[in-house]
Amino acid sequence: MWCCCCGQFLQRQKVLGLYRDLLRNIRKIPQESDRRYLRDWAREEFKRNKSETDQDVVRMMVTQAQNHLEDLRKSLALAGC
Amino acid sequence: MASRALAHCMRSVARASARLNHGNMLTRSACAPLASNQRALSAVSRGQRTRWTDLVRISGPSVHLCRRYGDLPPLTLENIQDRVMYVLKLYDKISPDKLQTSSHFMKDLGLDSLDQVEIIMAMEDEFGFEIPDAEAEKLMTPEEIVKYIADKKDVYE
Numbered sequence: 413m414w415c416c417c418c419g420q421f422l423q424r425q426k427v428l429g430l431y432r433d434l435l436r437n438i439r440k441i442p443q444e445s446d447r448r449y450l451r452d453w454a455r456e457e458f459k460r461n462k463s464e465t466d467q468d469v470v471r472m473m474v475t476q477a478q479n480h481l482e483d484l485r486k487s488l489a490l491a492g493c
Numbered sequence: 494m495a496s497r498a499l500a501h502c503m504r505s506v507a508r509a510s511a512r513l514n515h516g517n518m519l520t521r522s523a524c525a526p527l528a529s530n531q532r533a534l535s536a537v538s539r540g541q542r543t544r545w546t547d548l549v550r551i552s553g554p555s556v557h558l559c560r561r562y563g564d565l566p567p568l569t570l571e572n573i574q575d576r577v578m579y580v581l582k583l584y585d586k587i588s589p590d591k592l593q594t595s596s597h598f599m600k601d602l603g604l605d606s607l608d609q610v611e612i613i614m615a616m617e618d619e620f621g622f623e624i625p626d627a628e629a630e631k632l633m634t635p636e637e638i639v640k641y642i643a644d645k646k647d648v649y650e
């Protein structure tokens with residue numbers, strides 16, 4: 413994956429933490445079919461971009477993922493899950 | 494007309510349930526120490542209401558009515574290992590024939606860190622407790638997972 417120089421290592425930890433948070437929130441979704449769809453989507457997104465080396469692109473994708481996570485959290489809170 | 498028929502049905506249902514309730518009360522008292530059991534049963538057999546005893550047939554001291562509580566079987570190291578290996582075999586990216594307790598996820602099984610996150614999440618689902626991020630990323634072989642879970646669940650052998 414990413415090579416282990418300091419900034420990129422922290423980046424890697426952040427990405428993995430994001431992935432984990434995303435999966436944890438996807439777990440709370442009531443419908444099994446929706447859960448499966450989102451899990452596959454998340455996996456696909458992260459895997460597709462995992463070999464990206466441009467730091468700016470990586471930062472942008474991390475921000476996108478954080479936004480997705482926030483949207484998911486808000487939707488779950490509204491739905492009362 | 495219909496309402497009268499309905500009322501009649503309700504009454505007969507209430508009667509039947511009252512009969513059953515009475516029977517249940519007796520079966521409950523049958524759980525009490527056997528000495529009083531015998532007397533209660535003899536009283537019943539002598540008793541006037543013989544109809545509901547056809548519904549509830551108690552056959553003396555061989556009755557062991559007890560409450561059963563649903564719970565998971567107690568955890569043992571072997572049990573934990575079996576469950577961990579089972580979950581791993583179900584994971585689509587792992588080929589079951591290559592899997593051993595000492596196989597490293599990244600070095601032996603060719604998985605990446607995203608897969609490892611998924612695996613640890615699956616373990617959380619299986620065992621029903623959350624594994625914090627800092628400790629989760631260190632678990633790289635099935636053996637380590639088993640050891641960690643045994644440690645967290647206080648399973649000693």
